[in-house]
Amino acid sequence: MSARLRWRKFVSNFMLTLTGICAAVSVGILFFILGYLVFNGGTSVNWAFFTQLPKPVGEVGGGMANAIVGSAKLLLAASLFGVPIGFFGGIYLAEFSGAKVASVVRYAADLLNGVPSIVIGIFAYSMVVLPFKHFSTLAGAFALGLMMIPITLRSTEEFLSAVPRMLREGAMALGASRWKTITTVIVPAAYRGILTAILLALARVAGETAPLLFTAFGNRFWSQGWGQPTASLPVMIFTYAVSPYDDWHRQAWAAGLVLLGLILIINILARTILSRGIAVPRG
Amino acid sequence: MQASSNPGLSINITATAGAAASKESAASLPMRMSISKLNFFYGSKQILFDINMGIADKRLTALIGPSGCGKSTLLRTLNRMHETVATSRLEGEILLDQQNILAQDVTSLRRRVGMVFQRPNPFPKSIFENVAYGPRINGFKGSIGEVVEQSLRHAALWEEVKDHLHKSAYELSGGQQQRLCIARALAVEPEVLLLDEPCSALDPISTAKIEELLVELKSLTTIAIVTHNMQQAARVSDFTAFLLTGQMIEFSPTPQLFTTPSDPRTEAYITGRFG
Numbered sequence: 252m253s254a255r256l257r258w259r260k261f262v263s264n265f266m267l268t269l270t271g272i273c274a275a276v277s278v279g280i281l282f283f284i285l286g287y288l289v290f291n292g293g294t295s296v297n298w299a300f301f302t303q304l305p306k307p308v309g310e311v312g313g314g315m316a317n318a319i320v321g322s323a324k325l326l327l328a329a330s331l332f333g334v335p336i337g338f339f340g341g342i343y344l345a346e347f348s349g350a351k352v353a354s355v356v357r358y359a360a361d362l363l364n365g366v367p368s369i370v371i372g373i374f375a376y377s378m379v380v381l382p383f384k385h386f387s388t389l390a391g392a393f394a395l396g397l398m399m400i401p402i403t404l405r406s407t408e409e410f411l412s413a414v415p416r417m418l419r420e421g422a423m424a425l426g427a428s429r430w431k432t433i434t435t436v437i438v439p440a441a442y443r444g445i446l447t448a449i450l451l452a453l454a455r456v457a458g459e460t461a462p463l464l465f466t467a468f469g470n471r472f473w474s475q476g477w478g479q480p481t482a483s484l485p486v487m488i489f490t491y492a493v494s495p496y497d498d499w500h501r502q503a504w505a506a507g508l509v510l511l512g513l514i515l516i517i518n519i520l521a522r523t524i525l526s527r528g529i530a531v532p533r534g
Numbered sequence: 535m536q537a538s539s540n541p542g543l544s545i546n547i548t549a550t551a552g553a554a555a556s557k558e559s560a561a562s563l564p565m566r567m568s569i570s571k572l573n574f575f576y577g578s579k580q581i582l583f584d585i586n587m588g589i590a591d592k593r594l595t596a597l598i599g600p601s602g603c604g605k606s607t608l609l610r611t612l613n614r615m616h617e618t619v620a621t622s623r624l625e626g627e628i629l630l631d632q633q634n635i636l637a638q639d640v641t642s643l644r645r646r647v648g649m650v651f652q653r654p655n656p657f658p659k660s661i662f663e664n665v666a667y668g669p670r671i672n673g674f675k676g677s678i679g680e681v682v683e684q685s686l687r688h689a690a691l692w693e694e695v696k697d698h699l700h701k702s703a704y705e706l707s708g709g710q711q712q713r714l715c716i717a718r719a720l721a722v723e724p725e726v727l728l729l730d731e732p733c734s735a736l737d738p739i740s741t742a743k744i745e746e747l748l749v750e751l752k753s754l755t756t757i758a759i760v761t762h763n764m765q766q767a768a769r770v771s772d773f774t775a776f777l778l779t780g781q782m783i784e785f786s787p788t789p790q791l792f793t794t795p796s797d798p799r800t801e802a803y804i805t806g807r808f809g
Contacts, residue, residue: 417655421715424615425668425722426645435671440658 288511292504300505305471311498315506317473321388321481322510325467326457328392328477333399334449340400341407341445346433357405364401371397372462380466386480391467395456402455406448410441443524450521454514460485484510566591566726566756567612567647572626574607574780576619581607583780585626589726594748594757596771596788598764600808604780605760606652609728612758613647614640630726645672648724652731654711656703656718661695664703664714668722681721688754689717690747709740713747720754727751729759733766745770764804768792776800 299314306313340360344353375394380386414437422432438445463486474481484506491503565588574582582604589595589612597605607616614635616622628635635643645668656664665682674681682699686692691713695706703714712732719727729748733741748757748770761767767774768788775785776797784791784800795801802808 415655417651417653418657420615420618420649420651421655421657421718422667422671423618424613424644424649424651425671425718426641426643427671428641431671435667436657 285511288504288508292501292506292508295501295505296508300502300509304473305502308496313502315482315484315487315502315509317470318482318484318487318506319509321467321470321474322457322483322485322513324388324474324477324481325391325395325463325483326453328389329395329399329456330449330453331396332392333396333452334403336396337400337403338407338445338449340404342411342433342438344404344408345411346429346437353408357408360401360404363397364405367461368394368398368459369461372465375462376465383478385478386466386468387478388467388474388481389477391463391481391483394462394466395459398456398459398462399449399452402452403445403449406452407441407445410444410448411437413444414440443527447521447525450517450524454517454521457514457517458485458510460489464489484513563590563593565589566631567758568629569608569612570627570629572608572611572624572628574604574611574616574625575623577621581780582611585782587775587782587785589756589758590773591756592752593772594752594759594770595773595775596767597758597760597775597777598762598767598803599777599783600803601762602779603777605775605777606730608777609730609758609760610649612726612728613644613649615644615649645722646724647726647728648719648722649728649730650712650715650719650732653735654708654715656706656711656714659703660700661703661706661714662699665717665721668718672722685717685721686714688720688751689713690743690750691717707740709736709743712736712740712744716744716747716751720751724755726756726758729757731760731762734762741766764792776803778803 299312300316301314301319302316303312303314304317305315340356344356348356371394375390375397379390379393383390418436418440419432422436423429427435463483467483467486468480469486469490470480470482488503488506488510491499491506494500567589569588570586572582572585573580574585585608587595597608599605610616611624611628612635616624617640624636630638630643630646635647657667659667662682665685666678669678669681683692683696686695691710694710695714698705703711706714712735716727716729716732733744736744745766748759751757752772759767759771771788773785774788774791776783776791776795776799778799784795784797786796791800792804795804
């Protein structure tokens with residue numbers, strides 16, 4: 252074997268090993284985080300964690316029921332605000348707008364998607380918190396909803412555009428108007444993809460902390476309503492993790508575990524939706 | 535039928551002076567649709583040149599010609615499907631029951647002039663919902679189940695699917711899917727049914743079934759079919775139009791066009807010298 256051939260073989264094997272290691276590290280990190288969370292917080296995830304309010308400093312035990320409900324409320328309101336705007340915007344982009352408008356809106360959506368979440372937080376703070384003069388659930392939901400718009404819009408557009416042209420023609424040839432074609436054929440043909448994307452957007456904003464710090468703020472007790480500050484899991488993790496108490500640290504780990512579990516469930520749900528129902532053949 | 539009282543409409547039917555015999559036999563028939571002085575453009579490119587022809591009521595009219603001759607484009611103008619392409623432009627007149635289709639509401643026109651496409655395109659819904667779709671969006675009041683059954687029977691598909699109407703349409707074979715699309719089109723009871731190479735994606739057995747079906751459907755509706763298959767045109771149609779590079783070369787009763795074509799280009803095409 253010539254030296255040149257040996258060298259080539261070495262490079263080939265070396266690169267194979269290197270890429271393999273990088274792939275293994277990527278997967279490994281997820282499992283390491285998961286393991287670490289379970290190790291540190293597993294013992295604190297109990298019935299009380301889901302049902303009780305936080306205990307005052309010094310008292311051991313208690314839970315984060317208010318933060319779990321708070322996160323759920325934030326996500327619900329954020330979806331109600333962000334999903335329709337993104338969804339209908341996506342329909343406009345895919346079905347009605349010309350190529351020029353579409354490319355401008357698409358570009359803007361991608362930029363909005365890239366705006367750091369802390370900046371979204373400041374924006375929501377000045378738009379909602381300052382005029383109303385106090386932190387509120389709605390302000391936090393506004394910030395999270397803003398972040399859901401570009402993801403929903405882009406994925407709605409993508410999945411609608413992927414619906415074969417011949418399905419549109421089939422509906423139109425039966426006397427369906429453009430809007431009727433969209434609502435009765437195109438959106439139903441694409442809904443699984445769109446729903447999946449919305450769930451993934453939800454999973455993404457579920458873990459956002461920065462935009463909530465000065466919008467939804469935080470709360471040691473049950474939130475008094477949509478116009479009042481509320482606790483949320485990510486902010487709770489932050490508060491508890493930087494505290495000097497060991498018991499709070501354990502609870503922060505537990506909250507992290509619950510949050511990750513929640514996101515995992517949303518992801519699995521999204522995949523289940525994708526694999527069910529009648530798929531449109533590509534072509 | 536309004537059109538039947540107007541024999542003048544059928545004068546346009548012959549494009550070539552030589553086809554005198556066809557004028558006679560065609561002139562006695564009422565026309566459902568008539569096309570006159572039709573010019574069609576995509577952007578600046580002209581696709582169809584001065585087309586004149588009629589679609590005879592309760593008959594099957596075939597459009598043949600080599601690829602790219604404009605036969606599909608011509609068919610798509612009949613229910614204005616060409617309007618889905620933004621750069622398209624149409625000059626001339628197309629009448630349905632003596633009324634200009636270009637001046638009508640496009641959705642109600644397409645209800646009256648249905649279309650079946652080259653490749654089966656059932657919706658991602660159940661067999662039942664596919665057929666029920668047209669009546670539903672058009673505000674049908676009555677027993678939707680009856681309409682579905684009747685349409686599937688007309689499309690000769692009922693016996694094969696009656697026990698699993700609620701299965702996905704995609705579980706059917708290609709030929710069954712195409713018959714489902716025919717049933718779907720029939721469910722809104724169109725006056726004219728356009729078929730754009732409906733068998734080009736199908737095997738010979740499915741093709742034979744659809745051809746058989748088309749002959750039966752003539753009693754129900756008026757049919758215009760685009761086909762690249764000359765034998766198919768010869769087998770199923772009453773009238774045949776031969777197009778070449780956007781021009782109507784010949785339009786005659788089918789037996790005449792295939793046995794004694796009046797234009798040498800028609801003869802060259804049907805004897806397989808080109809195309």
